[in-house]
Amino acid sequence: MSPARIIVGMSGGVDSSVAALRLRNAGESIAGLFMQNWADDGSSDCRAEDDRRDAVAVCGRLGIPIHFRDFSGEYWAGVFEHFLAEYAAGRTPNPDVLCNREIKFKHFLDAAHELGAEKIATGHYARVVYEDGRHRLLRGVDRGKDQSYFLHQLGQKQLAATLFPLGDLPKAEVRTIARDADLPTHAKKDSTGICFIGERDFREFLSRYLPARPGEITTPDGRHVGEHPGVFYFTLGQREGLNIGGVRGFEPAPWYVVGKDVAGNVLYVDQGADTPWLRSTRLWTETAHWIAGAPPATRFSCTAQVRYRQADQACAVEVQDDGSLAVSFAGPQRAVTPGQSLVLYDGDECLGGAVIATTDAPLEQRARADAA
Template sequence: MTQARIIVGMSGGVDSSVAALRLRDAGEPIAGLFMQNWAEDDALDGGGCRAEEDRRDAVAVCGRLGIPIHFRDFSGEYWAGVFEHFLAEYAAGRTPNPDVLCNREIKFKHFLDAARELGAESIATGHYARVARDGGRQRLLRGRDRGKDQSYFLHQLGQAQLAATEFPLGELPKPEVRRIAEAAGLPTAAKKDSTGICFIGERDFREFLSRYLPARPGRMLTPDGHEIGEHPGVFYFTLGQREGLNIGGVRGFEPAPWYVVGKDVARNILYVDQGADSRWLRSERLWSETAHWIAGAPPAARFRCTAQVRYRQHDQACEVELGEDGSLAIAFAQPQRAVTPGQSVVLYDGDECLGGAVIAATDAPLERRLRAEAA
């Protein structure tokens, strides 16, 4: 059997299936690898990650393609490198992005190491992104299908990782991927895309989180101090959230939807206001933790670019200033809604992803007030 040059991360979904098909049809010697990242307990986790179903589908696809498949259990590494951070951030009242950490710590670290142990030179995944290779420099580009582009989740990758990675779907729109899978008779052709966080799956988020962060009810207030009701725990909510507040008609207020506009973890208070565009949710500036640059260094100490503060957000014009500690101060041309500490701000120059950082703070009025009160 020919030694595989590329190991394809087989998730059991249609994207990784077509990534493997395209590499095989291009004449590349490949093999698949299925990663188990979450140790499921059927009694505890019914309805969770569908790991066994995904494993069977990955095996079936590799069988259909006539390529070998390997298996690795990274659940211990995932717990230590992703899940413990996820819990700590929620306990602190922030909203983390585990997909970003999973890519950095698992898919492009432990998976890449496993591929090299198997004798391969590179890995491939079904991400919708592209790599441009210019004279030894790797540039991460958005996927052609902007609706599916996943460069936002890949902004923590570096030169060595991108040099050893292929994204076979980067030029394709999602409907074409499904058409290719159907034409090839792949068993995942019509499989529904996975949504949400892998270890939560289709389950209720609050119920899952309550296993690790027990409910701690507290007051629900407007920013000017009117008590609206009781919340089950501030860490179950994120800025801009409407669902799950269970606020009915409130005397003295219009019958309009309520939204989360702030959290005071120390005093266990959830702040809410009416209107999706509440002024309490709007900010013009943010400050970040230490940034990661895909090129290895920032383009300048101060520069203009565009940014996303959430996945699938349209480009937002901004000016970036680099701090002495590597953190960022970003000023937006237009006010932003519900910029959330713990999430990632990702920077772009056209289609090129420059890098990004975890959001530490914003100048949203309620957040500023709560910081001043805590000082």
């Protein structure tokens, strides 16, 4: 029996199930592959075993073979160690971006080639077109589910070998297709968050690897308002988990994280979602990745997202000599967070992106001035 031409990444969810169904119905030679990316830590909080059973059931229903690969070691080295290092440094990483680059479109793609396949397919909501001699990554038609933000680190080699069968579908139609085909995942709830965290408490999970180091919560002008369990458990703009009750001399308004001093172990907060301490109009990044292999110009205008599902933000981009970016926005941005990804777009086309290093938010400017 000849090997399948396309290997579908089967996650045990409805999206990958319908991706496989559409390819099979199109007459493609396909097989599934289930990836284990996190070693069992004994907590029973990760749904990997349930997802594995669902992936097997779907492949059985479709009459296609399924393969299994354990990438938990590669995930630890390529994704999780970076995740911990970023939190320890006071930044907020995006492991989904790294997981796509290091696992799904690297180790999974290599495994598919070892099985004799030409291409891989996944249930991501995105599109790939080949125009003018290169592959372009486009947003999914369903803008509410578009996942190009998480795929911005891919390059020409990966896109040339990848299919996104759901890119032209709205999520509601995917559910309908799965139900009509009697796929066992048709009503399965979408997974949220990161598998190794699952439904458990994030702070409790992180404390296993980054021990609690309590410290002071203050306003930017130094007024004490509470105590925190560890600055790396919080991110900019966060409201939950601060445990700040009524504080004498302040209005009874919600508190938000506006900055972190990791070296001094101080968490800075202010009241009001629109506090000026969270606003910035410029940011600087680490070395950028370009899907085309190079930026469109040294200076250009486009739109950007500094977080998933953010509305397009007009900006001007300047590529620095070291490959990093200096970006100016047409309007103020709220809670732009170092460690997260800046992703750039030209209409529906994803150009690439970079990890945010710093911004001109007031506390970051003050920290740079103090260090100078």
